[in-house]
Amino acid sequence: SIATVGALALGDFGEAAGVMIFYKIGEFFQDMAVNNSKKSIEKLMSIKPEFANVKDKNGTIEMMNPSKVKVGDILIIKPGERVPLDGVIVLGTTTLDKSALTGESVPVIGEVGSEILSGSININGTIEVKTTKVYSQSTVSRIIDMVQSAGSKKAHAEKFITKFARYYTPLVVLMAILIGVGVPVFYDGNFKLWFSRALIFLVISCPCALVLSVPLTFFSSIGKGSKDGILIKGGNYLERLKNIDTVVFDKTGTLTKGSFKVTKIEVMKGSEKHLIEYAKAGEFYSNHPIGKAILNYGDVEISEWDIQGHNEKAGYGVNALYSGKEILVGSRKFLESHNINVELPEAFGTVVYVAVDSEFIGRIFVEDEIKENSRKTIDELKSQGIDVYMLTGDNKKTGKHIGDILGIDEDKVCTNLLPQDKVSKLEEIKSKSKKGTIFVGDGINDAPVLAMADIGISMGKLGSDIAIESSDIVLMNDDPYKIIEALHLGQKNNQVVLENVGFALGVKIVVMILGVLGIANLWLAIFADVGVSVLAVLNASKILSKKN
Template sequence: MKKEYEIVNLHCGGCASKIQYELDRVENLKDVNVDFYSKKLKFTLEKDIEEKDLIEKLNKIADKVEPGTYFKKVDDDSTVSNHLNKNEDNHTHGEELISKIDLIILTVGITLFVVGLTLSKSLQKDIILIIAYGLSGYDILLNALKNIKRGKFLDENFLMSIATVGALGLGDFGEAAGVMIFYKIGEFFQDMAVNNSKKSIEKLMSIKPDFANLKNKNGSIEIVDPSEVNIGDILVVKPGERVPLDGVIISGTTTLDKSALTGESIPIMAEIGTEILSGSINIDGTIEFKVTKMYSQSTVNRIIEMVESAGSKKAQAEKFITKFARYYTPIVVLLAIIIGFGTPLLYDGNFKLWFSRALIFLVISCPCALVLSVPLTFFSSIGKGSKDGILIKGGNYLERLKNIDTVVFDKTGTLTKGSFKVTKVEVIKGTENEVLEYAKAGEFYSNHPIGKAILNYGDIKVFEWDIQGHNEKAGYGINALYNGKEILVGSKKFLEGHKIEINILEAFGTVVYVAVDSILIGRIFVEDEIKETSRKTVDELKGQGINVYMLTGDNKKTGKHIGEILGIDEDKICTNLLPQDKVNKLEEIKSRSKKGTIFVGDGINDAPVLAMADIGISMGKIGSDIAIESSDIVLMNDDPYKIIEALNLGKRNNQVVLENVGFALGVKIVVMILGVLGIANLWLAIFADVGVSVLAVLNASKILTKKSIN
């Protein structure tokens, strides 16, 4: 049973990691994810527990790690939840008030600090500096004491308290006050940077419609929640409003902005019969449309769910940093103890000197830069991808993009538009109308683009009551009973499998054969148009040293022709494939891949292959629901070139992660060494902690503001 809760009063990335660690150890909880940036807790409950008892148990754990932090049900309208919401509102108001009071107190502390430094009299100077220290760091000292009582003392509050109290003990009142003030200012800028990043991501996801204009049977308009609308209802969208659900326009014309969904900046014209997606913005005309999907299955809701759930699938880098931080801080604290007490005992007996140097170690030991910046980098990259119409379902999939040497494409609907048209009807026996009639009878229930193209061609009508039987074998063809006659419609291989001899040459293009009562009567030629960016995509993939394959059910002659147009090597074009053949072929291709393999597809028949690939990428615009569910990345506008952008985003994400890890650890190690040598002081140590954190967070968040990921 999957559970999701909102996290209230969580203000620290390191605390989120600690809560995650504690919840991972709780019995009956599986796949726990504490997301600091979306403030959501998600997990799978293996054994049914009463909701009240479960929340109480979780809240005790959260409060023990970070006092005041608790969980509440998402969008819970119950009395309990309303009470919590009121408490949260009160807390938020109180928190804002406390923040203002803290700012005033810190300002007074800074003022006293500056005044104290200008005084010459030693006693007055020391008293004012001690007061400045108390005003600027009283909350840190209190939190450190509370955490010691809880047995959770290896955090930044404890480390800063020990370091600055140690400085006071050594008589360095100015340094103690200054370091505490500098730390608080750095924390302020760090929080501001994190909040700005979170707001940027929230802005990207602000595509959820707030209301729907429901047209009643009497013609009146009623404003309702989108979740209350049913399939078949008529909705009205005015200029400037967001389309609340997916549907088909039945009245009016307009221009739609779909940039929030697909990343396409150019608005599109929409008229009667145009399919529209929820989350689009109606620019200039009033339209009416018939709803085709419930809100839970609408495009906008699926996008929000995919992006929100992406945080639960953590990359190896995120898992490593969380584990690293758990061991890193105690090790550094132990080293500080050895430096402060062991070195003078074994070396020169100068306890004051080495104790001072040990304090530098304590300040540096907080791993905030890593704990904050690495998850934020993945979060920002996933948000950036969403903005550009690339939905990445987890940090683990984003991480895999950096190691890809093979991309395998399905042809129809992926490299081609999947909008087929009949170009020729070849008659072998009977008339053209007869060939079309029997072909349409066979394709009557088909959802395949080729079947729809045949059904829409010509004026021949077929009625459902004349069809007595129908059986479709995906990838092969259709066996139907029409007006007492047995009809076969499908590939050459399908008809030959039914003992029908075909003594005509294989033709170029997609060909559908038609037989009646075991006699071949004709064949229908269908063509598909290649997408504008397909060749460019293939060329750039090959330019990056990536092997490109194409899988298709077309005959060899057709496959070779399409491959030549796209620039795919002949030995990497696989033709005459049935759905199960694609699975076998991908296994063969994967066995030759040294790094990782991407499969790109769109249809229901591609679902097994999408799931089997190292990364499955599906086309979200025309792709089937099952293909989208089976894939790891969804391209919202069906543009194959988005694969290049996704690969570049994966590389950029990896680069920023390495930059932050290298920078944070590098600076800390250098300052540690300088501290032991007596070159670095507490001021530099604070920069190595808070300053590095701020810079790392800013570096991670720049992914969101970068205009292009190419």
């Protein structure tokens, strides 16, 4: 506006019109680029369900707002409809499209007992779902909240540019006044010449390119991540990804699938049936994958009424009173801490020991399958010069075996860890790190270490609620290779920020000098501002391209 009024005052009507015309053209391209970057967020917002079909006890179906549905209600979800709340399928089989949540294009099978996430699309079968969470706690609601609030957590680069513009803009206006008024007063008295040069200087120095392109780069990166199933909770966490030299993995549910199965049973006293019965009594209230594997094994059933007492010691085992007998189910250390001698060699694999009335009666072997991309992820991290550690509660023999399969150095496999040990171990690892440390986990016990790491990454599909809340980045499909994608995204974001800042400042400084010397005219000044802004914005928007 100042430049246009000034050009009119000088009688340069063509240049006055040119300033406004090219500013409007520049704004048009800027708006187009910004709108393109917003599309991924808007697409994410479209997964918000508009209604839920709730079935009452009489079989009547009522359409209602998802926010009014209660835990335990039965939902009817027809083909083509979006799942409104998290739940468990209780009737029917279907195929589910989870691409909007996880970035995976391949549909998955949903059958009775399968967990189902809100925001998924039911493709081809009518199903009944029993809700397990209210709408505010469901996956779709939490994803939208996380992405919307990500903009409030600004990176240092964004904060610096905002602060820089606050002082830079009035400073260059003052400099333009000095050029337009001060120089002719103290130098040659040619007010028209220097006033014209001051207007050119003013147009060139406008900080649009910096103020717009840097936040847009972070916004585009967060949008790209959300589209690919990587929820980054703020620009500050994205910025930290550029300086990482250590990644620490929890084992179960992170590098492994967390779906255990019983593979072997060794009976020391009594029958196999009794061993399974007592093990199930101890694990009856367990939410741990190992406990669930034991509960799902065989056809031995127990009654909750026969369990008179139950006390779990996290990371060790369970002490229960069942049918008048004292049951101990847990690790070898747990039994030995109760003065029960286990006269057996240390077993390979994950082993659950069982004792009844202070007498060791047998052990149950369970195995966990390693995720497909775990080895690939670790190999690529190591190829980038990043140290990789694995934390596990398994014994040393088992931990070494899994570490060998995954390609993790033996001295970086930390075994026999209780939940509280993970905190001290991560502190020790962080003290060796020269840049930054990522911790990747999924369980309730991982929440303290997720919060303590420079960047905490949690598994969003199977991970616990508290782990997701404590983390800075959530991987929606539990694929560890998404860590590599997140690191690449952080590096690409940093690269684009540096490109934009360097390009914008470089062009402006050169054209400013040319303007003061009288070599650059108002048209070149317009390019130095509007043209550079458009190019910087388009450069920021390229992060959203599918190729990246």
